[in-house]
Amino acid sequence: MLARDRDRRGFHRSVNDPCVYHKGSTIDDQIFLLLYDLGPATRILGMDIIRDREKGVLKLSQGRYLKQVLRTFNMDDCKAVVSPINSAMKLRSFTQEELIREEPLMSSIPYASAVGSLMYAMIGSRPDLAYAICLVNRFIAKPGRDRWAAVKWILRYLKGATEVCLTFTRSDHMNIEGFCDSDYATDRDRSRSVSGYVFQVGGNTVSWRSSLQHVVALSTTEAEYMALTEAAKEGIWLQKICSELGFDSESFKLNCDSQSAICLAKNSVHHDRTKHIATKVHFIRDLVNDGSVNITKIHTTLNPADMLTKGLPRNAFEKCLVTLKVIT
Template sequence: MYAMVSTRPDVAHAVGLVSRFMSSPCKEHWMAVKWVLRYIRNTTDFKLTFTKSDKFEVKGYCDSDYAADLDRRRSITGYVFQAGGNTISWRSGLQHIVALSTTEAEYMALVEAAKEALWLKGIVGELGFPQEKVEIFCDSQSAICLAKNSVHHERTKHIDVRYHFIRDTVAEGSLKVLRH
């Protein structure tokens, strides 16, 4: 877990998957843990590297895996943020509620990334690198449209209000959501 949290974003998803079964693991789970440990052993030369950049700017990338949890059908959110091209923050984890569509799952991932982006924007501002807005790249055109447009959509009226705060942050100019 320490490697995933501190230095190895490449194993975040795999560690998250196997850690769900810690309370009652079976043989398949132990095999998966051994696979992760072998992967880490064989990639000890992988490391986070930080290089100096003339443009110290926070940018983020987010995605979701719709209904990936086969037991409860919850989706997985993943995001990564870079400053000056260097990875500074990442997360991969189950969404708290079941998404009813891929658009909703992507939108929920975008909102989680937006919360992290606003926090990082504040941190880098305090460190003397103020930034007008943070760009977040998302591969879902539907989620991007939802974030930019506050018009009522018949197919998305079920999405919880707590996820619509992103519209305000985009409108005020703190975030810019782009397709990648």
């Protein structure tokens, strides 16, 4: 270990997260030091930290920040909606003629600023915004009125959901569990699919992502398989940092609602139809074979990663929020 990775008091810097230092040989005498945590933290980087030590509950809230965002973009008096994206909005790239028509109309509209402000909230404590931000961010270089309408829809959602918090509760275990999903060929320009995953440690949500897949999937099975692979990489990282900090994490559980993708991850029975898939995607089979990941079938209605790949009806969306402890 390099000298700069350990200070004179015996703390060791995490190789997986440079903001984390730890000291001690067993889980009972471990001390963890977060560089950005000075004393009992109540607010950090625009997030309020709300504690209830008796109940063992900690909440992260960006309510104050989001109210300021609404004021900045003159949406503080807007009418609230119940979901972050309108499923009827089908956005695509402009033709050259459309772009020429839209550019003058968008010249005075702060599209990029609004998307950036919303992205900061999503990264900090709001997985419920992940899919919507993934969608509007695709057009940040060439915005238009329909894209601006989508951004304002997100702001209208936040009007009624500024006080939603990412909630952590006391747990007697540190098990790592992930959920992944995909939406096949949802991109109207290049027919790429959307991947989404979310991970919980000790039953608390700690990591999430929604993104377009880098290549075009030729089937729903392939799209789900690629989503599994992306989720597995995140799970491996979480497993490493938990193990480094002294928690037992020899394997993690990964939930998927596609039985065919699970079968493909466990063996090559579909080889004739999937031999074109890039070799790097198949590394998940090694993880399954050596016991690093336990892939489990989950019903679509119970999969919270579903909200990271598409717009959902209100009841389904709220069910996802409850599972992830994104609540008021």
